[in-house]
Amino acid sequence: MEYPSHNLVKNNLVCSNFLEQNSSDPTDKLLIVGGESSPKDCVVYDVNTKQATLYPKLNEKRVSTTLVQVGSKVYVLGGGYAGHKPNKICEMLNLNKPIKWKLLASMLTARQDCSSSYFEDCEKFDIHNKKWSKIKNMIHARDEHGTVVCNGFIYCIGGADDSKTLSSCECYDVKSDVWNEIAPLNQARFGSACVVLNRNIYAIGGYVNDQYLSTVERFNRVIGKWENIASLQHARYYSSACVVVNKKCYCRVQ
Missing domain, CATH: 2.120.10.80 (Kelch-type beta propeller)
Known part of the structure; x- marks a missing residue:
């Protein structure tokens, strides 16, 4: 898929996209966050109009981060940048009022690539209590897997x-x-x-x-x-x- 209307999208080599996958009415917009060429940028791309809109920048530079939507809020979890080790830092953006990314409680383990870098441990985030807690370990330790x-x-x-x-x-x-x-x-x-x-x-x-x-x-x-x-x-x-x-x-x- 081409993104001719905005270089931040076009040149973003490693990015995360977002979608309400569980919705019965899928969105027609993509949220693209971070990446090697623009590690703090956040762009919304409309697949109908082929137009991109800049959203507020992340607090932290991120590559190979994990992006999750819960209701109107988008959570960015971990990631790394320019050879640095994976980090624990998490932040959230309210799509109804996309003014600023808000820093959240850090994860228990530093992670990138949607995984725990060869560890099998897992954790979950309670969006109400704003706390991370351990859950049952995976059967096999894995990295760079699909989720x-x-x-x-x-x-x-x-x-x-x-x-x-x-x-x-x-x-x-x-x-x-x-x-x-x-x-x-x-x-x-x-x-x-x-x-x-x-x-x-x-x-x-x-x-x-x-x-x-x-x-x-x-x-x-x-x-x-x-x-x-x-x-x-x-x-x-x-x-x-x-x-x-x-x-x-x-x-x-x-």
């Missing part, structure tokens, strides 16, 4: 540990605080873009064995299996993917 929420469960897809690329996947039951393994990917991959569309989970592109991937897999929760579908036209690694109002999946290359 999505689908039907009230959290899915962690592929990734890498300190020795190999992973095909294994697991699912977290928020109510019972239990991780369960699900069917592995057909192809091990890390740095893939993952998204939910029509209650199916997609793992798009990625990297393995010094090779960028164009392959795409879809997880059917009914039968509990991954299936290969049409490949991308171009191999992509560390790309971003999202679903917009026309219920199409868009992917942007790093």
Whole structure:
């Protein structure tokens, strides 16, 4: 997907995008935060008008951060910048009044790439009490994995540990605080873009064995299996993917 209207979007090599994935009425706007070329910038991109709007800058420089929406509020968690170690710093922006990013309580563990950098520990943030607390550890330590929420469960897809690329996947039951393994990917991959569309989970592109991937897999929760579908036209690694109002999946290359 091209972003010709704004260089902050066009040149943002490693960015996070945001979407109300659980909404029955998906948004037609993307929120792009941080990245190597503009680590403090926040841009809203309208896919209909192809126009970008600058939002308030982050308090901290961030690359490979994690972005989560809860209602009208967007939370940015951890990340790193320019060779620095992952950080614990979190901040929040109210989209109804996007005036300033507000710093929040720091995480218990420094994290980037939507993970804990080869640790298996996990934590959750209570948006009411504004506190982080530990939850059950994952089955496998993993880094640079895909993470999505689908039907009230959290899915962690592929990734890498300190020795190999992973095909294994697991699912977290928020109510019972239990991780369960699900069917592995057909192809091990890390740095893939993952998204939910029509209650199916997609793992798009990625990297393995010094090779960028164009392959795409879809997880059917009914039968509990991954299936290969049409490949991308171009191999992509560390790309971003999202679903917009026309219920199409868009992917942007790093």
